[in-house]
Amino acid sequence: MADEVTVEVADGVAVLTINRPQARNAINEAAARAMAAAIDELDARRDVRVLVLTGAGGTFSAGMDLKGFLAGENAMAGGRGFAGITARPPATPVIAAVEGYALAGGFELVLSCDLIVASEEARFGLPEVSRGLVAAAGGLLRLPRRIPYHLAMEIALTGAMFSAQRLHRAGLVNRLVPAGAALAEARALAAQVAMNAPLSLAATKRIIVESADWPSDEAFGRQREIIDPVFGSEDAKEGAAAFAAKRPPVWRGE
Numbered sequence: 001m002a003d004e005v006t007v008e009v010a011d012g013v014a015v016l017t018i019n020r021p022q023a024r025n026a027i028n029e030a031a032a033r034a035m036a037a038a039i040d041e042l043d044a045r046r047d048v049r050v051l052v053l054t055g056a057g058g059t060f061s062a063g064m065d066l067k068g069f070l071a072g073e074n075a076m077a078g079g080r081g082f083a084g085i086t087a088r089p090p091a092t093p094v095i096a097a098v099e100g101y102a103l104a105g106g107f108e109l110v111l112s113c114d115l116i117v118a119s120e121e122a123r124f125g126l127p128e129v130s131r132g133l134v135a136a137a138g139g140l141l142r143l144p145r146r147i148p149y150h151l152a153m154e155i156a157l158t159g160a161m162f163s164a165q166r167l168h169r170a171g172l173v174n175r176l177v178p179a180g181a182a183l184a185e186a187r188a189l190a191a192q193v194a195m196n197a198p199l200s201l202a203a204t205k206r207i208i209v210e211s212a213d214w215p216s217d218e219a220f221g222r223q224r225e226i227i228d229p230v231f232g233s234e235d236a237k238e239g240a241a242a243f244a245a246k247r248p249p250v251w252r253g254e
Contacts, residue, residue, distance in 0.1 A: 004034045011191065012191075015051075015052045018061055021057025024059050025057070027065055028065040032077045033084065035080075036084030036085070048092060049092065050190040052095045053109070061109055086108050089114075093114045093201055094115075095190055096116045097187075098110060099121070099180065100122060101123050102122060102123070102124050108135060111142040120164055120176055174189070197236075199229070199254075235251050238251065
């Protein structure tokens with residue numbers, strides 16, 4: 001794996017760390033390619049049930065590396081959109097562990113995750129309008145679906161920074177923790193998720209993500225297409241057998 005993104009896997013949880021602290025973890029082409037490659041690999045592994053995404057050096061990400069952009073680098077390299085994830089997030093659930101700043105593309109990177117753990121000192125924002133740009137990596141698409149419309153508009157139109165406390169009150173941040181504790185809390189949350197069946201987790205995430213666009217008269221039919229393989233899986237049998245035997249299940253992802 002390239003130095004720009006480090007990966008650690010243990011107990012069903014993979015921690016991906018953007019490792020460019022000297023640039024406040026801004027995303028250049030190498031980081032985007034490394035992230036996309038890591039997700040491609042981890043999303044296919046049966047022993048990985050949850051991903052945790054964080055940044056090195058006390059900050060999450062300042063967004064796109066503007067020096068790299070001016071030099072002609074492509075921060076959308078790797079086939080998954082900006083930062084190797086925003087346009088095509090993995091089927092595996094993803095938890096963001098946010099310390100410091102998550103700005104511009106860094107905030108959009110957070111919004112591509114399924115759960116958010118943030119330090120009380122974390123700051124979020126979409127400052128693109130103040131730079132003559134537009135938040136085009138999913139921020140304007142995802143934010144109004146996650147928080148009240150007028151707050152999403154304030155964030156997007158002012159370009160100002162917003163505290164983790166305010167976004168926690170708005171329901172965007174799942175868990176608010178003291179400074180320096182975001183990754184530990186994200187690992188604890190990931191451990192809770194990782195106890196569950198991988199096929200069930202992937203199907204559950206897929207239904208929640210995709211069903212927002214389903215016509216109401218098709219919703220149960222589309223859901224059935226996703227859940228039928230899960231109900232017919234070996235893991236479904238194992239879950240029932242483990243419950244009956246009062247023992248922990250042993251998931252195989254089959």
